Amino acid sequence: xxxxxxxxxxxxxLSPSLPLLFLPSKTLSPRHRRRSAVTAALxxxxxxxxxxxxxxxxxxxxxxxxxxxxxxxxxxxxxxARFGFSVVAxxxxxxxxxxxxxxxxxxxxxxxxxDVLNGDCRLDQALVRDRRCPSLELLCISKxxxxxxxxxGSKALTWVVDALRSRPAxxxxxxxxxxxxxxxxxxxxxxxxxNEAVLVTTPDxxxxxxxxxxxxxxxxxxxxxxxxIVNRVRTDLIRGEDMMSVLDVQEMLGLALLGxxxxxSEVIKSTNRGYPLVLNKPPTMxxxxxxxxxxxxxxxxxxxxxxxxxxxxxxxxxxxFGG
Amino acid sequence: MTSIANSIYFLPFQSxxxxxxxxDDKGWNSANLCWFRFDSPRPKWICGRSRxxxxxxxxxxxxxxxxxxxxxxxxxxxxxxxxxxxxREMVNALPPATLVFKGTTPSKSVLxxxxxxxxxxxxxxxxxxxRKDNSYQGSVADLVRRGQLRSDRRGISxxxxxxxxxxxxxxxxxxxxxxxxxxxxxxxxxxxxxTTEQKSVHxxxxxxxxxxxxxxxxxxEGDSMPPDIDxxxxxxxxxxxxxxxxxxxxxxxxxxxxxxxKDGVPFRVKAEHEAMQKKLQAxxxxxxxxxxxxxxxxxxxxxxxxxxxxxxEQLEQDSSIYQQNGxxxxxxxxxxxxHQRN
Numbered sequence: 254x255x256x257x258x259x260x261x262x263x264x265x266x267l268s269p270s271l272p273l274l275f276l277p278s279k280t281l282s283p284r285h286r287r288r289s290a291v292t293a294a295l296x297x298x299x300x301x302x303x304x305x306x307x308x309x310x311x312x313x314x315x316x317x318x319x320x321x322x323x324x325x326x327x328x329x330x331x332x333x334a335r336f337g338f339s340v341v342a343x344x345x346x347x348x349x350x351x352x353x354x355x356x357x358x359x360x361x362x363x364x365x366x367x368d369v370l371n372g373d374c375r376l377d378q379a380l381v382r383d384r385r386c387p388s389l390e391l392l393c394i395s396k397x398x399x400x401x402x403x404x405x406g407s408k409a410l411t412w413v414v415d416a417l418r419s420r421p422a423x424x425x426x427x428x429x430x431x432x433x434x435x436x437x438x439x440x441x442x443x444x445x446x447x448n449e450a451v452l453v454t455t456p457d458x459x460x461x462x463x464x465x466x467x468x469x470x471x472x473x474x475x476x477x478x479x480x481x482i483v484n485r486v487r488t489d490l491i492r493g494e495d496m497m498s499v500l501d502v503q504e505m506l507g508l509a510l511l512g513x514x515x516x517x518s519e520v521i522k523s524t525n526r527g528y529p530l531v532l533n534k535p536p537t538m539x540x541x542x543x544x545x546x547x548x549x550x551x552x553x554x555x556x557x558x559x560x561x562x563x564x565x566x567x568x569x570x571x572x573x574f575g576g
Numbered sequence: 577m578t579s580i581a582n583s584i585y586f587l588p589f590q591s592x593x594x595x596x597x598x599x600d601d602k603g604w605n606s607a608n609l610c611w612f613r614f615d616s617p618r619p620k621w622i623c624g625r626s627r628x629x630x631x632x633x634x635x636x637x638x639x640x641x642x643x644x645x646x647x648x649x650x651x652x653x654x655x656x657x658x659x660x661x662x663x664r665e666m667v668n669a670l671p672p673a674t675l676v677f678k679g680t681t682p683s684k685s686v687l688x689x690x691x692x693x694x695x696x697x698x699x700x701x702x703x704x705x706x707r708k709d710n711s712y713q714g715s716v717a718d719l720v721r722r723g724q725l726r727s728d729r730r731g732i733s734x735x736x737x738x739x740x741x742x743x744x745x746x747x748x749x750x751x752x753x754x755x756x757x758x759x760x761x762x763x764x765x766x767x768x769x770x771t772t773e774q775k776s777v778h779x780x781x782x783x784x785x786x787x788x789x790x791x792x793x794x795x796x797e798g799d800s801m802p803p804d805i806d807x808x809x810x811x812x813x814x815x816x817x818x819x820x821x822x823x824x825x826x827x828x829x830x831x832x833x834x835x836x837x838k839d840g841v842p843f844r845v846k847a848e849h850e851a852m853q854k855k856l857q858a859x860x861x862x863x864x865x866x867x868x869x870x871x872x873x874x875x876x877x878x879x880x881x882x883x884x885x886x887x888x889e890q891l892e893q894d895s896s897i898y899q900q901n902g903x904x905x906x907x908x909x910x911x912x913x914x915h916q917r918n
Contacts, residue, residue: 371826372834372842372844373842374842375842407791407793412832412835445790468782469788470786470790472779474790500766504774510768557768559765560763561765
C-alpha cells in the first residue's frame with residue numbers, strides 16, 4: 254500500500270533490538286562524542302552554562318494545535334527562570350491567548366503589546382513579573398477580542414524584541430515566543446524576530462505532517478537552529494508498537510531532539526491550577542522532562558540518547574520480606 | 577492412593593448421640609486428632625480444630641493403638657485399614673458435646689462472670705492498643721503513609737529537596753550509566769541514530785518541497801496593492817482576522833517610538849493629558865463666567881433675607897459687572913430701575 258505521505262515514513266523501521274551503544278559512530282557533532290550518553294540524557298548537580306548571545310529569541314511552534322506549545326513555553330520558561338536566567342515569555346496568539354492562564358497570571362495582565370504600540374503604556378509597564386520566579390516576565394500581544402493594527406502586525410514583535418535588547422536593566426537571557434497554531438499571520442508575526450525555534454510535536458502522523466511543513470517554512474525564513482520536543486509520549490504504547498517511538502519521529506523529521514515529554518495526568522491538573530508542572534512538589538515525570546529540555550536549551554545541547562522503558566524487575570520470593 | 581481416599585469417603589457416618597456409653601476414663605491421643613470432612617467431594621483434613629476434645633484426659637485411642645501395634649504390618653493396604661479402624665473407633669469414642677457440657681456445666685452466675693471478664697479484657701486490650709497507636713503519631717511511618725517520605729528512604733535523616741532543580745532525589749543513575757531509574761521505573765538509554773547526513777537530506781527535501789517567503793506586508797482582502805511592494809511579500813488578511821483592524825490613528829513610526837520608549841509618560845497618556853488640560857482650560861474660562869453668574873444669583877438670593885447691603889450700592893455693583901461682561905440686558909435694567917424707583 255502506497256503511503257499518502259511518503260517522505261515522512263521511515264525508510265527503515267527501527268529495529269527492536271537496538272544496540273546499547275551510547276556513542277554511535279556518526280553523531281551530530283564531535284563535541285557530543287566525548288560526552289557520555291547519560292550526561293546528555295539527564296543532567297543534575299550543576300548549573301547549566303549559558304551558550305549564545307543575549308537575548309536568545311526562541312519561538313515555540315508546532316503548526317498543529319493542541320500539541321503543547323503553550324505548556325512547553327510556560328514550563329520551559331519557568332525552568333529557565335528557576336535556573337537563574339532572566340526570561341521574557343511572549344504570548345503571540347492575538348486572538349486566543351492562554352499563556353497567562355498556564356502561568357496563573359491572568360488577573361495581572363492589564364496592558365498588552367497592543368497598548369504599548371498605541372502608547373497607552375510603556376513596554377516595561379506591560380511586562381507582568383511572576384512573583385514565584387521574579388526573573389520571568391510575561392507579555393501578551395493583545396487582549397482577547399481586541400485587534401492588532403494591520404499595518405505593523407508583523408513588525409510589532411520585532412520592535413518589542415529590539416526594545417528588550419536595549420532596555421536599561423539589561424537584555425533578558427531568553428525571549429520565548431509562544432506561537433499560535435497554523436501558519437497564518439500570527440505565525441508570521443511570531444517567527445519574525447526569532448533566531449531559533451523549538452518545534453513541539455506529538456508522535457502521531459497528523460502532528461508530524463504539520464511539523465514538517467512548519468519546519469520547512471522556518472528554514473525558508475532563515476531559522477536554521479530548529480530543535481524538537483516530542484510531547485505526550487507513552488512508553489507503554491510504544492512498547493506495544495501502538496505509538497511511534499521518539500526515534501521514529503526523529504527519523505521522519507530529521508531534527509535534533511531537545512526533549513521528550515511523557516504523557517502525564519499532572520499536566521491537566523497544573524493547567525487548571527495555573528501552576529506550572531516544574532514547580533510541583535514532589536516533581537512529576539513531565540516536569541522533570543521539561544526541566545531537562547530547558548537545560549539543553551540553555552547549553553544549546555541536544556539529546557544523544559533517549560530513555561526506553563525497561564521491563565519491570567521480577568521480584569524474588571524474599572522481596573515480600575524486603576529482600 | 578485413590579482406593580484409600582475412596583475407602584475414607586465411604587466411611588459410614590455415625591451419630592455421636594448413640595455412643596454415650598463410650599464415655600469412659602480412657603484418654604485421647606491429641607496427635608491423631610485430625611478430622612475428616614465428608615460433605616465435600618474430596619475428603620479434607622482439618623487438624624487441630626477439636627481442642628476441646630484434648631481436654632478430656634483419657635484416650636480411647638491408646639488402647640486401640642496398642643491393639644494395632646500387635647497386628648503385623650503386611651503392607652500398605654493393611655496399614656491403612658488399621659488406621660481407618662482406629663479412626664472409626666476414635667469417632668465412636670467421641671462423647672456427645674451436650675453430655676460433656678451437661679456433666680461440667682458451671683453455675684449461671686459463674687458463666688456470666690467469666691463472659692463479663694472476657695469482654696472487659698478485650699475492651700481493655702483495645703484501649704491499650706489505641707493508646708499505643710496514639711503515641712506513635714508523627715513517626716516516620718506516618719510520614720511514609722502521607723507520602724512525605726518514601727519508604728525506601730527510611731533511616732536517612734537528610735530530607736528530600738524538591739526546591740533544588742540540580743539535586744533531584746527521584747532520579748537515580750546507574751553506576752554503569754546504562755540505565756536510569758526515574759520514579760521507580762527503570763529506563764534503558766537508547767542512542768539517537770540521526771546523523772548529520774540524514775539531517776541535511778531532510779533539509780534539502782524540505783527546501784525543495786516548501787518554497788516560501790515570509791510576508792512582510794499585511795493587506796486586508798479587497799484592498800488595492802500598493803505600487804512599490806513585491807506581491808510575494810504580501811499577506812492577505814481576511815476581514816474577521818484579529819489583525820484586520822483598519823482604523824489606526826497612529827502611524828508606524830509613532831508606534832515604533834512608543835515601543836522603544838523607556839521612561840516618561842506614554843505617548844497616548846501624554847496626548848490625552850494635554851488634550852484634557854486644554855479642554856479644562858477652556859472649561860475654566862467658561863466656568864469663570866458661570867461662577868460669576870452663579871455668584872450673582874447667589875447674591876441675589878442672599879440679598880433679601882440678609883438686607884445687609886444697601887440696595888443702591890448693590891445695584892451699582894451689579895450694573896458695573898454686567899457692563900464689564902457686556903451682558904447687560906433689559907430685564908436687569910428694568911429691575912434696577914424698579915429698585916431705583918422704589
